Amino acid sequence: MKNRKIALLGLFIALAFILSYIENLLPLNIGIPGAKVGLANLAVMVAMYTIGEREAAALSLIRVILVGLTFGNISMMMYSLAGAVLSFFVMLMAKRLKIFSICGVSVLGGVFHNIGQIIVAILVLDTQSLLYYLPFLIAIGTISGVIIGIVANLIMARVSKTIASM
Amino acid sequence: MFIGNGNQGMKKNDLVLIIGILGIALIVMLGVQLYQQKVAGGGALVVVTVDGEERGRYSLDADISERIELGDGTFNVLEIADGYAQISEASCPDQICVKHNHIRYTGETIVCLPNKVVVSVEGGMDRGVDTSTY
Structure with missing residues (x-):
């Protein structure tokens, strides 16, 4: 990894951390456990398209661990780790397929983040009744995915040239 | 756009x-x-809410034992057997919910205040006794 990439990755990790913090300050309380906007995914998305795929994977992983240690507990970290890993894997596939734009990739990321979380929750808590939340979580993941995708698109249009020329 | x-x-x-x-x-x-x-449609439902949010619904007809995890190691165990629901085990200090009688009629509830858990029966039989005479 070049120095430039390392520096950029550090910057993006800090950004993802702050975005998670902001999201923590503004809890979206709609009575569904695990429903989040997923602001930090913004940093992961932009990193995946500008710095590189491997760097974005590292970013996603480090963010989950940092945020889990700072704001959450071990079980929260486990849920978000499952969500982050599954959603990153799906986003990577979707990106490589090249049939979706950032928006589509982000939607898939949002949806599978929630699916990953609820699968772990069902396994850990051993309650299938959590499945009732799945359709709602999928719908919320789609909506937040669209929002994150559009914002990522706007950021990319401004940032990608600067990063490429660095 | x-x-x-x-x-x-x-x-x-x-x-x-x-x-x-x-x-x-x-x-x-x-x-x-x-x-x-x-x-x-089969009959009464047991509705479990935690801190005002619905956590799950279980049929009173099926015998189950459901552990309701609340994070930080606190929990309540809901047990449904022979058409009755009860809390068989709980992490709360007072154990009021565990000592509570089992419930089966519409509107009957078991509350665990320390854990903010409410278990109530919905859509089942009414208690055969009028409330004023009860």
Whole structure:
């Protein structure tokens, strides 16, 4: 990894951390456990398209661990780790397929983040009744995915040239 | 606004994807609702709420033992047997919910205040006694 990439990755990790913090300050309380906007995914998305795929994977992983240690507990970290890993894997596939734009990739990321979380929750808590939340979580993941995708698109249009020329 | 914006904007595929996902979510939602109605059709339901939020519904007809985890190691164990629901085990200090009689009639509830858990029966038989005479 070049120095430039390392520096950029550090910057993006800090950004993802702050975005998670902001999201923590503004809890979206709609009575569904695990429903989040997923602001930090913004940093992961932009990193995946500008710095590189491997760097974005590292970013996603480090963010989950940092945020889990700072704001959450071990079980929260486990849920978000499952969500982050599954959603990153799906986003990577979707990106490589090249049939979706950032928006589509982000939607898939949002949806599978929630699916990953609820699968772990069902396994850990051993309650299938959590499945009732799945359709709602999928719908919320789609909506937040669209929002994150559009914002990522706007950021990319401004940032990608600067990063490429660095 | 974001459509037809070349490679940077939202593609037609994205729209298909979004509509597809929302469609699947809707179908699953309807399916769950139908399934719940079928389950509820059998008789009374036990509704568990935690801190005001519904956590789950269980049929009074099926014998189950459900551990309700509340995080930080606190828990209540809901047990349904022979058409009665009760809390058989709990992490709370006072154990009032555990000592509470088992419930089966509509409107009967067991409350665990320390854990903010409320277990109540819905859509079942009314208690055979008038409230004023009870």
